[in-house]
Amino acid sequence: MKTKSAAQDMLDVAIAGGGYVGLSLALALKQADPDLKVAVIDPKPGxxxxxxxxxxxxxxAACRMLDRLGVWQDIAAEAQPINEMIVTDSRLRDAVRPVFLTFGGDRESGEPFAxxxxxxxxxxxxxxxxxALGTEYLQPDGLHSFQVQPDCVxxxxDRGTERRARLLVAADGVRSRLRDLAGIRTVHWAYGQSGIVTTVAHERPHNGRAEEHFLPAGPFAILPLKGNRSSLVWTERTADAERLVRSDDFTFxxxxxxxxxxxxxxxxxTGPRHAYPLGLTLARDFVRPRFALAGDAAHGIHPIAGQGLNMGFKDVAALAExxxxxxRLGxxxxxxxxxxxxxxxxRFDTFQMGVVTxxxxxxxSNDVDLVRGxxxxxxxxxxxxPRLKTLFxxxxxxFAGPAPRLLAGEAI
Incomplete structure (x- = not known):
């Protein structure tokens, strides 16, 4: 990684946020047009x-994009295909958890759906x-403020340097400070739930099967990792989640x-445990003059469908294109x-997914008998x-809806 001095030359695109969305956007832009001047600004060290x-x-679809961007080969050895998914609905005291829904993992021959x-x-x-493609990094350095002018932003x-760019992209997370500075309002409410995230090892192989158990406090997802390990996304009421995270290993x-x-x-x-508050946050607008939102800065949804990051990758593919x-049109x-x-x-796809989740x-996330039935x-x-399952x-x-080229594995 190389960090350039704070030169006053004009950037084409400045990206605030060095997570998945910010980095993949920088990579997509530089791969499609190496002459673009792109910088990533992030307060965390590389x-x-x-x-x-x-x-x-x-x-x-996101795997296809990562493959087109040239990084999937570096990831694939540690990537675990999801070969099957089952869905149950039960209470904690139930002795048996009947499976109500199953999905096979292949969307097409040899291609797992995730x-x-x-x-x-x-x-x-x-x-x-x-x-490697020449993206400039300002790390660790955050963006303190910005002013939009007719020809640039x-x-x-935070370190007192000043840069100019034709476009600023905020990919700084669901609590985006830049979104607020841009005057973009949001639709937001909290669910009173938190998602506990951790990793466990188990004696028997999972065979690539993911499980989602709907429990009264919220969904409990078991997601397969390489080896006899699984990643958990465990939804609980916030007070219970905080108590569980603070508890000793035996109780947990x-x-x-x-x-x-x-x-x-x-x-x-086998890993640390953390709890994250869950809610719905949808930006009313995704753009302002010389300013655009991407990833969680534009939308934060419940993890019940596992689509949060994938929506961010859709933003990247669309914005880059x-x-x-x-x-190219000048x-x-x-x-x-x-x-x-x-x-x-x-925007429509985002609001649709927000409503669905x-x-x-x-x-x-309730225990009402009539609703359960x-x-x-x-x-x-x-x-x-089968046809409805295929749509899901x-x-x-x-692959639903009009997909940007990168999500189809095609070059921009």
């Missing part, structure tokens, strides 16, 4: 990328690939076994007529309708 203990579910990928491998791969970093593992079950043998925690095509990358194309492409969470009947009905798998794979 070596922090290799310390994230979590894993992420990457849909098939892979589980360790973050500690994916983030450095994106960082190294973007750097003036950026003021007892509560874990009640939800996980014993079908994979003895369990053992819009900007590269505008550049258009101003920060002009509103250019940025509106990106907003039209992504909100409804699913409200439907399944209706939803179980619905799950069973879907399980008996296509959505989970990331």
């Amino acid at each position: 070596d922090a990328l290799a310390k994230d203990p979590r894993a992420s579910a990457i849909a098939a 892979h589980m990928v360790p973050n500690a491998r994916m983030l450095p791969a994106l960082h190294e690939a973007a750097a 003036v950026l003021h970093t 593992e007892l509560e874990l076994e009640r939800r996980f079950g014993h079908h994979l043998g003895k369990l053992h925690l 819009v900007l590269v095509e505008a550049r 258009q101003d990358l920060g002009a509103m007529d250019v940025l509106e194309r990106y907003q039209r492409w992504r 909100d409804v699913l969470n409200r439907l399944f 209706v939803r179980d009947f619905g799950l069973g009905l879907v399980d008996r309708m 798998i296509r959505e989970a794979s990331g």
